[in-house]
Amino acid sequence: xxxxxxxxxxxxxxxxxxxxxxxxxxxxxxxxxxxxxxxxxxxxxxxxxxxxxxxxxxxxxxxxxxxxxxxxxxxxxxxxxxxxxxxxxxxxxxxxxxxxxxxxxxxxxxxxxxxxxxxxxxxxxxxxxxxxxxxxxxxxxxxxxxxxxxxxxxxxxxxxxxxxxxxxxxxxxxxxxxxxxxxxxxxxxxxxxxx
Numbered sequence: 001x002x003x004x005x006x007x008x009x010x011x012x013x014x015x016x017x018x019x020x021x022x023x024x025x026x027x028x029x030x031x032x033x034x035x036x037x038x039x040x041x042x043x044x045x046x047x048x049x050x051x052x053x054x055x056x057x058x059x060x061x062x063x064x065x066x067x068x069x070x071x072x073x074x075x076x077x078x079x080x081x082x083x084x085x086x087x088x089x090x091x092x093x094x095x096x097x098x099x100x101x102x103x104x105x106x107x108x109x110x111x112x113x114x115x116x117x118x119x120x121x122x123x124x125x126x127x128x129x130x131x132x133x134x135x136x137x138x139x140x141x142x143x144x145x146x147x148x149x150x151x152x153x154x155x156x157x158x159x160x161x162x163x164x165x166x167x168x169x170x171x172x173x174x175x176x177x178x179x180x181x182x183x184x185x186x187x188x189x190x191x192x193x194x195x
Contacts, residue, residue, distance in 0.1 A: 007036035008188040009055045010181055011048065011066035015041045016158040017106050021067070023166040024174060024182050037185045045072040048079040056083045063188035065098035065181050069105040098184040100177035107158050108151060109175035110165040116146045122164055128157075 012018050018041045025032050032039065042051045045068065055062055068076045073091070076099055081087045085097055094101070102109050111119055123129040135141060135153045144152075154161050166174070 003060055005036050006038055006060060006062050008038070008063040008065065008185045009051075009060075010037065010039045010185045011042050011051050011055070011064065012039060013042060013044055013068060013072075016162045017041065017067050019159055020106055020110065020162040020166050020178060021182055023163045024178055025186070027166065027171065028182065030182070030186055032186075035186055037188075039185075045069075045075040048075060049082065052079050052083045058083065063098070063185070065100075065184040067100055067102055067106060067177055067181050070101040070103045073101055095180070098181065100181050102175070102177045106175070106178065107154060107162060108147075109177060110162060110169070111147065111150050111154070113169055113173045113175050114165050116150065118168065119150055119165075122161070122168060126160075126164070 010018075010021055012021060018039045021039045022032065025037075030037075040051060040055075042048055052064075053059055055064060066076070073094070076094065077089045080089060080094070080097065080099070086093060089097075091101060114122070120129060120132070123132050132149075132153050136146075136149050141149050141152060166178075
């Protein structure tokens with residue numbers, strides 16, 4: 001998409017987060033390109049400042065939104081403060097700006113929303129349930145609850161599974177951060193200038 005057509009940018013930490021936002025947009029009937037919305041994987045919280053410089057007030061000055069992992073919140077507060085959004089930002093302030101925390105990350109939010117039984121059904125449909133059961137039996141994982149086991153098993157498969165989970169979830173069970181970040185991004189009016 002050409003920068004001139006860009007109205008809104010959703011900054012996410014990695015490609016799996018971007019895939020989840022795009023999958024939800026499709027389910028909600030949005031054509032993000034046609035609506036001037038770009039979802040940008042920043043490659044981890046350490047790159048946030050660089051992307052704020054490009055898209056924020058001193059760059060293209062488009063409407064910003066984003067997802068971040070709750071443990072990295074301080075980095076997002078600091079980055080937004082640096083570019084002029086306020087120095088004492090609370091989580092509520094971050095949400096008003098369009099930035100939503102995932103507890104502990106988006107994959108956790110999605111697997112909790114789907115639930116362990118439905119996750120096992122999804123793994124079975126993908127031919128990976130027996131591999132998951134083998135993973136569960138490993139000494140490092142056999143004492144864990146199923147949620148951390150799922151998190152560990154999906155770690156190297158998350159790009160594939162976040163889309164499958166978003167597509168499998170009832171729309172009223174979409175995790176709040178994912179739902180809200182998309183709503184914020186698509187609700188931006190014509191290319192708006194930031195403070």
